[in-house]
Amino acid sequence: xxxxxxxxxxxxxxxVITVExxxxxxxxxxxxxxxxFEVGKGEIFGFLGANGAGKTTAMRMLxxxxxxxxxxxxxxxxxxxxxxxxxxxxIGYMSQKFALYEDLKVWENIRLYAGIYGVPEKDIAPKxxxxxxxxxFEGEKETLVKSLPLGWRQKLAFSVSIxxxxxxxxxxxxxxxxxxxxxxxxxxxxxxxxxxxxTVFVTTHYMDEAEYCNRVSIMVDGRIDALDSxxxxxxxxxxxxxxxxFRKLARKSKNNEL
Amino acid sequence: MTLxxxxxxxxxxxxxxxxxxxxPALRNISFTVEQGEIFGVIGPDGAGKSTLFRVLTTLLxxxxxxxxxxxxxxxxxxxxxxKNVGYMPGRFSLYQDLTVEExxxxxxxxxxxxxxxxxxxxxxxxxxxxxxxxxxxGALSGGMKQKLALSCALIxxxxxxxxxxxxxxxxxxxxxxxxxxxxxxxxxxITIVVSTPYMDEASLCDRIALIRDGEFMKIDTPKGxxxxxxKELWAVRGSNMSALIGHLREVDGVVTCFAFGDNxxxxxxxxILTKEILRSRLEEKGHNxxxxxxxxxxxxxxxxxxxxx
Numbered sequence: 001x002x003x004x005x006x007x008x009x010x011x012x013x014x015x016v017i018t019v020e021x022x023x024x025x026x027x028x029x030x031x032x033x034x035x036x037f038e039v040g041k042g043e044i045f046g047f048l049g050a051n052g053a054g055k056t057t058a059m060r061m062l063x064x065x066x067x068x069x070x071x072x073x074x075x076x077x078x079x080x081x082x083x084x085x086x087x088x089x090x091i092g093y094m095s096q097k098f099a100l101y102e103d104l105k106v107w108e109n110i111r112l113y114a115g116i117y118g119v120p121e122k123d124i125a126p127k128x129x130x131x132x133x134x135x136x137f138e139g140e141k142e143t144l145v146k147s148l149p150l151g152w153r154q155k156l157a158f159s160v161s162i163x164x165x166x167x168x169x170x171x172x173x174x175x176x177x178x179x180x181x182x183x184x185x186x187x188x189x190x191x192x193x194x195x196x197x198x199t200v201f202v203t204t205h206y207m208d209e210a211e212y213c214n215r216v217s218i219m220v221d222g223r224i225d226a227l228d229s230x231x232x233x234x235x236x237x238x239x240x241x242x243x244x245x246f247r248k249l250a251r252k253s254k255n256n257e258l
Numbered sequence: 259m260t261l262x263x264x265x266x267x268x269x270x271x272x273x274x275x276x277x278x279x280x281x282p283a284l285r286n287i288s289f290t291v292e293q294g295e296i297f298g299v300i301g302p303d304g305a306g307k308s309t310l311f312r313v314l315t316t317l318l319x320x321x322x323x324x325x326x327x328x329x330x331x332x333x334x335x336x337x338x339x340x341k342n343v344g345y346m347p348g349r350f351s352l353y354q355d356l357t358v359e360e361x362x363x364x365x366x367x368x369x370x371x372x373x374x375x376x377x378x379x380x381x382x383x384x385x386x387x388x389x390x391x392x393x394x395x396g397a398l399s400g401g402m403k404q405k406l407a408l409s410c411a412l413i414x415x416x417x418x419x420x421x422x423x424x425x426x427x428x429x430x431x432x433x434x435x436x437x438x439x440x441x442x443x444x445x446x447x448i449t450i451v452v453s454t455p456y457m458d459e460a461s462l463c464d465r466i467a468l469i470r471d472g473e474f475m476k477i478d479t480p481k482g483x484x485x486x487x488x489k490e491l492w493a494v495r496g497s498n499m500s501a502l503i504g505h506l507r508e509v510d511g512v513v514t515c516f517a518f519g520d521n522x523x524x525x526x527x528x529x530i531l532t533k534e535i536l537r538s539r540l541e542e543k544g545h546n547x548x549x550x551x552x553x554x555x556x557x558x559x560x561x562x563x564x565x566x567x
Contacts, residue, residue: 049429050401050429050431050432051399051400051401051428051429051432052399052400052401149304150302150303150304151302173427176426176427176455177302177303177426177455178302178303178455179301179302179305179470179565180302180457180516180558180561180562180565181516181562181565182302184516184517187517188503188517191500191503194500195500205427205428205429205430206456207430207519208458208518208519209519211519211520212499212517212519230520231520241519242519243430243458246429246430246431247430247431247434250429250430250431251431
């Protein structure tokens with residue numbers, strides 16, 4: 001691993017996420033064990049691992065929601081330990097479980113999140129119309145979110161999470177349970193966001209989706225045991241699919257609590 | 259009423275409809291499940307899978323149509339059915355503040371049996387979580403919760419199991435383990451009706467139904483569904499996969515185009531498009547390292563093709 005990156009302003013500019021020896025312990029249990037990696041501007045970075053491997057804990061630290069026990073992290077130019085409020089303001093976040101307020105209308109959700117993230121007042125209305133047009137949702141502006149089909153909701157939630165044009169967006173299993181067509185439309189939206197320069201940090205249990213990432217990391221027992229492009233990982237592990245790579249790696253887990 | 263009679267179908271469902279207020283959740287669902295079969299109901303969230311499972315496990319009344327499980331009507335015979343089915347709902351619904359062992363004991367007691375009596379049935383599964391039997395169920399990891407829930411659904415030795423999305427949200431390794439357990443239960447003669455949103459699990463079932471918007475689009479063996487895919491299907495790869503999607507859709511003769519892992523899958527009208535023509539079109543757009551192959555469809559290709567009709 002590189003060591004000098006903290007002193008290099010170029011790296012700090014080019015990398016939207018830089019993590020060095022990041023560790024989180026809960027009592028005697030080490031949930032995240034000394035992980036180091038960088039994610040570049042506009043990169044689609046897949047963050048994989050078995051249940052209980054430490055993904056959620058790592059992600060919560062990167063979002064400024066949890067203080068690391070040791071190690072460093074810089075996200076969107078801010079220190080996750082000392083500048084966590086700035087981190088929160090500079091990122092987008094979306095999860096499968098909670099993303100939008102179901103009893104608010106489509107436009108009200110957009111309005112709410114735009115306000116929270118400090119989008120200038122005069123920009124919100126025109127940007128809302130633009131977004132709804134892009135999604136083909138013009139007719140749904142006044143619809144309650146709970147009456148939208150799940151796939152639509154997830155597409156809307158993603159658009160809302162990048163409405164304030166964050167440097168990086170964290171997606172926690174964004175496509176779970178979504179139908180195959182919408183799942184693919186969702187990934188085309190991710191491609192577009194990445195083309196605009198937004199870094200995408202994503203977890204998924206669909207191994208075919210790992211293939212869409214520029215690079216993929218796989219966590220086992222709190223450590224990052226593999227990190228490379230899907231093509232290189234398949235070569236390295238002599239596997240034909242990411243599913244096979246994942247299974248070969250996860251088998252090494254000492255944690256029997258799967 | 260005997261369950262061993264091999265002529266009795268495990269499930270017979272005829273024209274079942276169910277709406278929530280005005281929203282139809284199930285539309286004319288008809289199918290049968292044979293004894294000892296693993297029958298998969300495959301489709302996205304909101305397709306109606308859980309509603310169907312709740313009708314079949316006597317927890318919800320259909321608006322119309324009839325259904326029977328092990329030869330017993332889901333309305334008239336609901337008490338008998340409840341004694342004979344194991345049901346694992348989609349949401350973890352054990353007692354979070356009781357221990358692993360206490361949960362199992364409750365289910366055994368409710369069905370007038372003991373853990374010891376049917377231990378052989380759950381041994382493979384339960385022995386993996388037994389070291390944690392004094393831990394509260396709420397403190398288990400996702401994979402362990404599923405194993406406990408499956409043990410609880412099995413402890414009264416049901417003749418048929420209804421598993422509603424047992425693999426949702428669990429990682430690929432635990433998913434594979436769970437399917438291995440289901441194969442073992444099948445070999446012990448238990449019929450299994452299982453739902454999943456993961457299309458890649460279809461091949462692990464004997465027969466599957468593809469469900470969308472409350473309707474079964476098709477019921478067949480996984481092989482039968484794949485051989486029913488009649489379109490010409492190509493996999494295309496290039497150095498810039500993101501731009502490739504849009505450019506493929508612009509080519510005459512490309513009917514549909516979807517990202518599929520490290521390839522894009524396109525259905526084509528091969529009366530006007532050949533691989534050579536496609537290659538030169540893509541090269542004109544600046545693509546290189548282009549690979550085009552004719553491939554056999556997977557279940558997900560079939561699902562999308564059926565959904566498109």
